[in-house]
Amino acid sequence: MQLITSISLNYKQCVNLFIRFGITSATLVLLVVFLSKISPIDSGLSRVGDQFSDISYQAKNVSLKHGFGFSLLTNNLVLQDIKLAMPATFELATAAMLFAILIGVPLGILAAVNKDKLLDHILRMLCLLGNSVSIFWLSLMAMLLFYAKLQLFPAPGRVDIAFLDEIAQPRFLLISSILDGNWPLFKDALAHIMLPALVLGYYSLANISRMTRLFVLQELQQEYVITCKLKGMPFNQILRRHILPNTAIKLITVILLSYASLLEGSTFVENIFMWPGIGLYLTQSIMVNDLNAILACTIVIALIFITANFICDALYKFLDPRVANV
Amino acid sequence: MIGISISLGAFAKSADKQTLVMAQQIDNLITLDPAALFETAAQEYAYNTYQRLLNPHKDNPGQFTSDIVRTWDVFDSGRSYIFRLFPKLYFASGNPLTAHDVVFSLRRAIRLNKAPAFLLTQFGFDSQNIEHRIIAVDNTTVKISLSETVAPSLFYSCLTSPVASIVDSVLLQPHLAQDHGHMWLSKNYAGSGPYKLHAWQANNSLVLVKNEQNIQASKAKLAKIIIRHIKEPSTQHLLLDKGDIDIARNLLSFNNLPADTTKVSVLRNWLKYLALNQNNSYLSKPEVILAIKHLIDYQQIADTILRDEVVVNQSFIPLKVMGSKYNDFYQYDLIKAKELLATAGFEAGFSINLVAKNLKLAQAIQSALAQADIKVNIIPGDSRQVLAKFRARDFDMLIATWASDYSDPHANTVAFATNPDNSSASTSKTLAWRTNWQQPEFNIISEEAKKELDSQKRANLYESLQKEFLQIAPIIVLFQEVETSVINNNVSGFELGTDSNATNYLHISKL
Numbered sequence: 001m002q003l004i005t006s007i008s009l010n011y012k013q014c015v016n017l018f019i020r021f022g023i024t025s026a027t028l029v030l031l032v033v034f035l036s037k038i039s040p041i042d043s044g045l046s047r048v049g050d051q052f053s054d055i056s057y058q059a060k061n062v063s064l065k066h067g068f069g070f071s072l073l074t075n076n077l078v079l080q081d082i083k084l085a086m087p088a089t090f091e092l093a094t095a096a097m098l099f100a101i102l103i104g105v106p107l108g109i110l111a112a113v114n115k116d117k118l119l120d121h122i123l124r125m126l127c128l129l130g131n132s133v134s135i136f137w138l139s140l141m142a143m144l145l146f147y148a149k150l151q152l153f154p155a156p157g158r159v160d161i162a163f164l165d166e167i168a169q170p171r172f173l174l175i176s177s178i179l180d181g182n183w184p185l186f187k188d189a190l191a192h193i194m195l196p197a198l199v200l201g202y203y204s205l206a207n208i209s210r211m212t213r214l215f216v217l218q219e220l221q222q223e224y225v226i227t228c229k230l231k232g233m234p235f236n237q238i239l240r241r242h243i244l245p246n247t248a249i250k251l252i253t254v255i256l257l258s259y260a261s262l263l264e265g266s267t268f269v270e271n272i273f274m275w276p277g278i279g280l281y282l283t284q285s286i287m288v289n290d291l292n293a294i295l296a297c298t299i300v301i302a303l304i305f306i307t308a309n310f311i312c313d314a315l316y317k318f319l320d321p322r323v324a325n326v
Numbered sequence: 327m328i329g330i331s332i333s334l335g336a337f338a339k340s341a342d343k344q345t346l347v348m349a350q351q352i353d354n355l356i357t358l359d360p361a362a363l364f365e366t367a368a369q370e371y372a373y374n375t376y377q378r379l380l381n382p383h384k385d386n387p388g389q390f391t392s393d394i395v396r397t398w399d400v401f402d403s404g405r406s407y408i409f410r411l412f413p414k415l416y417f418a419s420g421n422p423l424t425a426h427d428v429v430f431s432l433r434r435a436i437r438l439n440k441a442p443a444f445l446l447t448q449f450g451f452d453s454q455n456i457e458h459r460i461i462a463v464d465n466t467t468v469k470i471s472l473s474e475t476v477a478p479s480l481f482y483s484c485l486t487s488p489v490a491s492i493v494d495s496v497l498l499q500p501h502l503a504q505d506h507g508h509m510w511l512s513k514n515y516a517g518s519g520p521y522k523l524h525a526w527q528a529n530n531s532l533v534l535v536k537n538e539q540n541i542q543a544s545k546a547k548l549a550k551i552i553i554r555h556i557k558e559p560s561t562q563h564l565l566l567d568k569g570d571i572d573i574a575r576n577l578l579s580f581n582n583l584p585a586d587t588t589k590v591s592v593l594r595n596w597l598k599y600l601a602l603n604q605n606n607s608y609l610s611k612p613e614v615i616l617a618i619k620h621l622i623d624y625q626q627i628a629d630t631i632l633r634d635e636v637v638v639n640q641s642f643i644p645l646k647v648m649g650s651k652y653n654d655f656y657q658y659d660l661i662k663a664k665e666l667l668a669t670a671g672f673e674a675g676f677s678i679n680l681v682a683k684n685l686k687l688a689q690a691i692q693s694a695l696a697q698a699d700i701k702v703n704i705i706p707g708d709s710r711q712v713l714a715k716f717r718a719r720d721f722d723m724l725i726a727t728w729a730s731d732y733s734d735p736h737a738n739t740v741a742f743a744t745n746p747d748n749s750s751a752s753t754s755k756t757l758a759w760r761t762n763w764q765q766p767e768f769n770i771i772s773e774e775a776k777k778e779l780d781s782q783k784r785a786n787l788y789e790s791l792q793k794e795f796l797q798i799a800p801i802i803v804l805f806q807e808v809e810t811s812v813i814n815n816n817v818s819g820f821e822l823g824t825d826s827n828a829t830n831y832l833h834i835s836k837l
Contacts, residue, residue, distance in 0.1 A: 073353065073528065074356065075512060143564070144564075147568070155568065155570040156565075161345075161347055161552050161554070164527075164531050167530075168527055272561075274556065276529075284353060288353075289710070
């Protein structure tokens with residue numbers, strides 16, 4: 001690792017990366033705006049009641065000015081709504097990701113080391129279950145079992161009704177409640193985030209552990225590992241000092257893209273657990289044909305993906321000397 | 327993780343006896359300005375947080391009560407009205423509520439001219455004439471003059487709407503410059519009702535607290551009412567079962583209710599009807615219209631597929647509204663229907679399209695008409711698509727729902743029976759216009775009934791109009807909707823209103 005980190009990106013590569021980021025983002029924004037302009041959806045009709053006179057309601061035009069215009073759903077500026085929703089989504093996705101990494105990576109290593117043994121089969125089955133079962137169904141079942149039957153977790157929502165005022169402003173509840181020393185709020189927020197984070201985390205865990213297993217197996221077949229073994233190096237040491245650092249580079253891509261998809265793909269979980277994040281906001285906006293909000297959410301989500309890809313690229317170049325000069 | 331969750335113990339239910347938690351679809355609540363809101367959840371909010379000159383009487387249709395007006399009188403053959411307010415009324419802000427606030431509020435609603443403003447402007451008010459037609463004689467007396475004679479109960483009905491809510495003119499003063507304070511009042515509160523706004527997060531929750539300045543509020547048992555936006559009936563069911571909510575407002579589709587809960591139902595002024603476009607050569611035949619009316623087994627549909635959701639009502643005036651009669655005029659009669667179709671020359675039937683959102687009902691109509699070999703092709707659509715086709719007169723048959731704007735027979739008479747101008751340039755695209763149907767004498771009777779001062783005579787006019795309408799109209803009113811809420815057995819005093827602007831929180835208590 002010492003060798004790898006000593007190589008850093010040069011100025012030219014940085015500029016190149018940023019230019020690519022800029023061009024991709026601009027193309028995306030233009031494409032989404034163009035598609036929404038040619039869409040035949042009449043946003044106005046969705047918000048006007050049944051009246052005898054001709055509909056006078058003019059849907060405020062889709063616009064990139066003034067924070068994407070107003071939302072038909074909330075009557076707020078769309079950007080303001082997104083600002084309020086993003087911390088909730090980030091918090092949930094981060095909690096889910098932490099769970100997925102902490103459990104998924106060790107499980108993947110364990111499966112690789114025990115390749116084709118019983119443990120490997122059991123872990124494979126568990127992971128396949130997480131990846132193949134619909135997250136919608138998984139969320140419902142989790143809620144039925146852990147909330148309705150066992151009552152181990154609180155009712156869906158980001159906080160209890162006693163703390164509703166606390167989520168009126170955009171904020172990261174877990175962090176800010178610790179900083180404020182507001183322990184009742186912290187306990188409540190933590191209790192509420194756990195079940196959706198577990199469900200969402202299980203979904204990503206499956207992918208992360210499968211990929212970890214694959215990467216570790218690939219490394220195990222490399223000549224440097226055989227050399228180490230011949231030298232008589234203990235396996236734990238080979239794993240820790242050689243295999244894991246080499247696997248980490250590839251794993252970062254998987255983790256970052258999984259994280260990005262959690263930021264967007266938590267739509268079902270947010271709907272079922274009534275989590276006031278961007279997934280819930282987007283679904284509700286689609287239901288009322290709210291073009292301004294749909295446009296804004298699409299751009300925000302796509303930008304998250306582009307940024308994740310951009311960070312992956314940068315990290316690759318930073319960490320892997322073989323692609324540093326490409 | 328589960329271990330941690332148990333040790334946290336943070337999710338003990340925090341709602342006490344003073345706090346009511348209600349699950350309701352409140353995504354149609356997009357503004358809190360009473361002069362602009364028009365959606366069901368919004369009207370309910372305005373009803374409980376603002377006061378109006380008059381309120382509808384709970385049990386006697388056509389009668390009114392008031393919390394703030396001592397006496398109200400009509401003069402000048404139904405053209406002038408005088409309202410005398412109680413002294414010492416206050417807004418939640420502490421500012422006194424006077425006749426000047428009433429005048430300010432009514433004028434503001436007319437000037438703002440949002441969707442519900444027609445409820446007031448239909449009496450001839452405009453932004454110029456309100457200066458002398460709506461005036462404060464002194465601090466407690468309001469005088470309103472109309473441009474023409476109108477049945478007092480019709481005018482009073484419109485004054486019970488949220489659009490006529492009284493807002494705090496002093497509080498609103500700094501925000502008036504741009505848009506009569508609409509943007510500010512869309513998210514803030516300036517009322518005097520028994521409950522006042524504590525917090526609103528669009529699409530998430532609405533929290534009301536008791537308004538200590540309101541005299542009626544002294545009777546209120548609840549200090550706080552939390553309305554959570556929960557769209558899914560299954561989630562409402564689960565939360566009610568676990569005691570996390572006290573009232574579930576949208577649980578219609580469940581037969582198995584959670585233990586220790588009770589259903590509370592009320593007829594609301596929403597009618598389901600089948601419109602037959604008179605542009606269609608089959609449907610314009612009077613015998614075909616009559617045959618279709620006899621082909622539908624109204625009671626059976628109400629007892630089976632729409633059980634607990636509707637009751638049979640074939641008249642365009644809702645049950646319990648003044649003048650409502652002939653609610654089961656037509657009976658299912660297959661033989662008669664077939665005879666009528668044979669007379670029209672269609673014994674072999676024909677094929678026709680039906681636009682509908684409610685597919686259960688559409689399928690029932692489809693199988694009803696199939697008995698007489700009328701082949702119905704259902705074109706499903708969401709409410710927006712159905713409404714767009716209806717307004718464009720682009721349909722053969724169409725199923726829709728009509729919600730009365732206020733509890734006076736005039737509201738639905740205008741909608742169902744009148745069509746002053748059948749041209750595409752018409753400014754009044756009523757349901758009759760959309761169906762391409764015009765009955766000139768109905769326009770005249772409707773105007774006559776609107777101006778009739780004698781209540782009995784007025785009711786008679788509406789009754790005869792309904793009878794004639796039932797015989798010839800190509801708009802077949804089928805059912806009236808029932809609204810159902812499920813409440814926890816420890817909750818009492820919850821009153822659902824026939825209009826959403828009469829659902830009252832004041833008497834709710836929790837054990």
